[in-house]
Every structure is written in structure tokens, then in C-alpha cells.
Amino acid sequence: MEALIRALSYKGIPLWRHVQVVQWTTQIVSGVLVVVLVVWFFANIGNAIQDREIPSGFGFLDREYQTPIGHSFLSYDSSDSFLYAFVVAFVNTLLVSVVGVILATALGIAVGVARISGNWLVSKIALAYIEFFRNVPLLVQLFFWFYIVVELPVWQDSYSVADLVFLNNRYLAIPFLSPSGLVGALVWVLVSVGGIGAAIFAYRRLIDREVRTGSAAYPILSGFAITFLVGALAWGVLSVATGDAPFSITVPNPQEPFGRVEGGFVLPGALITLMVGLVMYTAAFIAEIVRAGLQSVSRGQRESARALGLSGMTALRHVTFPQALRVIVPPLISQYLNLTKNSSLAGAIGYSDLTNVAKTMTQTAPAVSIFLMVMIAYLVLSLTYSLIGNLYNRHIRF
């Protein structure tokens, strides 16, 4: 009662100018509007789909796909289901994205560092690279690489290195490890991964000791030595134990009459084209991000590092770069997302990525459902990158 009387006899700032009232009203009104619009929008889509009898639903997923997929990392047969074909295509995109991100980061950092190098020539070459690849549309670049790959010799006249590596306008075939027995191979891989873990642990400890004592402890050398020794030792033990080496090397062997390759590892031309295009394009952006990051570290830091007697590379690795990472990581994640999304241009140059396969699927299944799945797949991939990136970002923040 008292509250009501107070509210009625309110004599302060008029309500329409009262900051809190205005802010709250704005929030509530716009919130309700947004919800109403979203609901309306989706209800409308649903109605339109029903009215126009546009097919939808997901009943097709366990039907046989019956259509070819150009290249796949998972084994695929035309009698597999739509769902499995979708997964096959998604794995193609996933691998393109992950490998592309790793290569683009490596190239981008190298070019970014070269860009601020004191060497005039190196710096200008990096500048030319960045400005060229950053300013030409990606699709145009992809077509450029596509036509270059098409101009390579036909498979009968492949460039070949000692009949071990073959490069032609269809594929790059290289010798590859193939497991002799499943158990032996699996054990060796696990032990080797363990070896790498041990190497990283040793590297950290040795770096610590270097910092504490000031005397060289050879962390990198030791790391590689441990990795190699563990791998070799496991190889030897397993070879004796199972009577066979865990892996044997298979050599690619093009067959008549159509040049299909047996053995080895085959990278189709379209995939190479796509990877080169994506990596060159994205690396140009990453290089600029790296440059900005490095330049954001105050000059004093570098000068102090030099004054302490650290060499140029050591100063970069232990002083400048760790501080630059704070600035580099957030925009770097955006570039990873861009690379992943840009990989959907693959269809233009004939690579069977998720989008390309999905477009083919719409011929025999409802387009609305398929593209809903495609959107979710890209979203999951991108959000995973964001999550990992943000966690890492939190880790390096100080």
C-alpha cells in the first residue's frame, strides 16, 4: 500500500527520461519483438514448405545414396546410405580444414616474420606475397591453380622421381607406410605418441634448467633424439616380437589403361589445387596478423632481450612471440574459420567437399533438409575451432 502510494506520488525525473526505465523498457520490448519475429519467421517457413509441397524431412538418410563421390578419405561405396555419404563428405571437409589450418599457420608465421625482417629483399618479397594473395578473390585464385594443375603432363608422361613419386595432372602419388598387422601397427603408433609426449616433457624441463643455470642444455636436440630413439626402439622390439615390421612401405604403381594407382598414397589434383589455393590465400592474412602482433610488442622488450645477450631468434622465440600471441590469437581464429568456410568453394574445381556433395544430394533428396544438415555441420566445425581458440587464448592471457 505504502509502495503504491509512493509510486503514485512519484515526483522525480519523468518516466520517459528515467535512465533505468528507458533501458529496461527498451530491452524488454526489443527482446519480445525478436522472439516474436523469430517464431513468426520459422512458422512461415514451415507453412510455405507445406503449402508448396516442397519436400522436407529426414527419412532419406538411411536410403542408399547411389551416386559417386569423387574422392574420399573414408572408404565409400555407392550402396552406402545418405547419412554415411554425408559423413564421408564431412570428413573430406574436416581434413581439408585441419591440414589447411596447420599449413596456413606455418606459412603465415614464416611470411609474417619475414615481413618485419631487417633484410630488405626478404621483407619486400613477403610484402609482395601478402598484397598479391590478399587482394585477389579466392575463387579466381582457385581457378588459377586449377588451370596450372590441368597443364601438368597427363599420367602417361608423369613427372616421376625414381618411380617412387608420380606427379601429373590427376594426382600426386607418394610411397606410404602401410600397416603389416593391425596390432603391431597400433602398438607402435601408441608407443611413438608416448615418445613424443616424453620428448615435450623433457624439452620443458631442459628449457627450465637453461633459464635457471644459464648453461646450454640442448632442449630441441634432446626432444628429437628422444622421439627418434623411442620410435626406433619400439620398431625393433615389435619386429622381433611379431616377426614382421609394424609398417611396410608401399610404392605407388600406376596401372594401365587409365592410370589408376595401386599402393602408396594418392592426393588427387583437385585436392592439391584446393589446398594450395586455401593455404596461400589464408597465409597472406595470417602473415599480416602475425606482423601486427609482433609489432605490438614494445620496442623496449626486444631491446632488453638483446641487452641480456639473447640472439635474434632466441629473443623472438622466448620474448617477443609469447607476448605477441595475445594480440595474434583472436584474429587468427577468425582466419581458421574463414579457411574452413572458404573450403566450400571446392566444387568449382571439382573436389568433393561437403558442399559439393550436398549439392549433388539435393537431386535425390530434399534440399531444405540437406542444407540444414550442412549448415549445422559447418557450425559445429567452426564453433569447435572457436572453443579451442578461446581456451588457448585464456591460457596465454596475463
Added chain:
Amino acid sequence: MLRKKLYILVAALAAMAAILAACSGGLSEEDVEERAQELAAERTAGAMTEADIETRAQELAEEMMAESAMMPTGERLQAVKDRGKVICASRNDVPGYGFLDAGGNSVGFDIDLCRAIAAAVLGDPNAIEIRLISAAERGPTIQSGEVDMLVRTVTWTTTRDAQWGNYAQTMFYDGQGFMVRKDSGIESALELEGATVCVTQGTTTELNLQDFSNQYDLNITASTFEDTEAVKAAYEGGTCDAFTNDRSQLAAIGSGFDDPNAHVTLPETISEEPLGPVVPHGDDQWFDIVKTVMSILIYSEAYSITSDTVPTAKTGETAIDRLFGLEGSFGQESLGLSDTVAQDIIMAVGNYGEIYARNLGPDGINLPREGSRNALWAEAPCTDCPKGGQIYAAPPR
């Protein structure tokens, strides 16, 4: 500042809401069911005569038609007239079907069919808008009804007829074949075991290829491309052993190769590909108009009337006079077309034979017609039919 932004936001939201409201509407299924049940209840109560029931049912049907969200019968013709042009979804990358000439104009068999429709409903063959779409966009484009007609070398299949739109008339009989380099020495598609074959995406081509590969256990690898230029470059550069597409398109695309004579089309035809114009579902009148125009093109050729010999006064031959609106009728007025619609069409684009000759025949990509399935079924009147061809339409009368 904040307030100003807010006003703009609210105004934008309101505008969006208005647009959305305009798009929705229609009688829901529940409504219809409810009304039908009411009707049945009244009937059992014995309060209505048979005539009453019929009237009520008629009312209900009309209401459903009027409130349906789809374009009801007759509306598209009016929309086209109001707009002043016919919108066709087609292509500009395959000689003979849809291509750009030296002057930058759209030309081709498919384009001429669109022009014939424009001549029929607007009296002007140039009142067209060609919307360029990729093969994969054909379904969604015609489903949404945003174009009046889809003429982009679309194969008529039962699934597409059910899902996409209505197929008006087969205007060209095609079939999928294979093209290989002559120096490969391949003479039959059955020799393609283990081969890599280039395909354009978003067509039945991929399905047919897989079926063929499975049937003969050929283990063919398909290289799927989005557009024709890239697939052409890939095949010509030798990244594929063969190129598969409809035979007519193989001829059309092959005519653009550096050395057209270095390639050969294999004898196997692995699919049925009847091509023709498609209209959106839901407007029967528009569907009938397109069918009638196609019939006019075909029967003009059957009657040997070309663009130069279109009669404007009675000839004495009843069938010809009827077709050209000089005597009687073949249903023009029920379709909302003028009596002399055939004169407009044939003067503007010529008959079927002329369109074929100009685009696909000797003056185009030179696909033989005589003796093929794309010859006329018969000269009319049918004295020595059939002549072997399959080009046939509903007789105009």
C-alpha cells in the same frame, strides 16, 4: 543517440513484420476438416437438401482456392501481363540451347521456347528476362515459383514432376553418352573399366553414371564439377579419361574444343532424357498455356507454315485456319490468349523445325534431325504416319 538508433530498429522490425504478414495466410487443413465435419453433421440431421450441400461444398472449395498460398489458376498470366515480361530460368553456357551470341544476346533452343511464350501472352518475343541458374538451382528455383518457366535442358523424371513443377511437353529427346579422345582407342563405354569420368554436377548424369558403372561392374571414378567451363578444361587437359553428359550437350560443348575432331562420342546411350519446359506447380491455366504454345510450334511445322508463310487471311484448309485464328477456335479464349496467338508466335520465332534448324541444326551445333527421335511424329494430316520421330503434341482443336 541511443533513442534514434532504437527508433530505426523498431521501424525496421515493423517493416519486416509487415512483409512476413503479407506472405502468410491461407486456410489451414484443420479449418477445412472442421468445415467438412459441420457439413456432414448438418446432412445427417436431415436439415439440408442435396442442392444445399452442393452449394456449400462449392463455396468451401472456392474459399480454399482463393485463400491458398499458391498462385491459383489464372494469376500467373495476369502477373506476367502486369509485369510486361516473361521470366525464364535458363543458361548461357551451352551453344545451341542457351548461349550468348556475338552481340551479347541470349540465343538458343531453350531461349526460343521462352520467346515463343512471350510472343503468345504479350505479343512481343523480346519481352523476356532470362535468369541464369546453375543445374543444381533448377529445382529450388521452379519450386519457389519465382520464375514463370524453367527451360534449362531439364530432364523430365517422375520425381522432378512430383517435387519441382509440371513438365509441359517434351521438346527434345536426349540421352546420356560418353565422349573420349580418339587417340585413346576406346570404342565402347564398356571399355571404361577403372576410368575417371568427368561429370557436371546437379543433374541426373551422376546417377546414371553410377547405375551404368554398377550394372557392368566398371568401378568408374567420377570427377564432379559445378560448371561447364571447368569440366571442359579438365577433360580437354586430360585429367579425365571420358566426359559424360547428354549427347546433345556433348556435341554442343565438343564444338567448342580446340580440336573438335580429336574426340569421339561412344555409341552407348545410357539413359532416357526427355527435355522440355517446366512451369511451377499450382496454376493450371499457365500450365495449359505453355502446353498449347508448344503444340502450336509443332503443328505449324506439321502444316508446313513457317515464319514467312503465316496466313493472315483464310486459306480454305480448316486445320490451318483454325490454328491461326481465322476460323473456329482451339481453346484460346479459355486460356486468356488472343484468337490470332499462333500468328504472333510463328511470325516471331518460327515453327519447331525453324527453331531446331536455327539452334541445333545446320545453322547451330549441327545435330542431325532427320530419322532421329526428334523428327516429327507425322506430317499432318496423318496420311503416312508414323514417320519415326517422336515430336508430337496435343492437336490444336
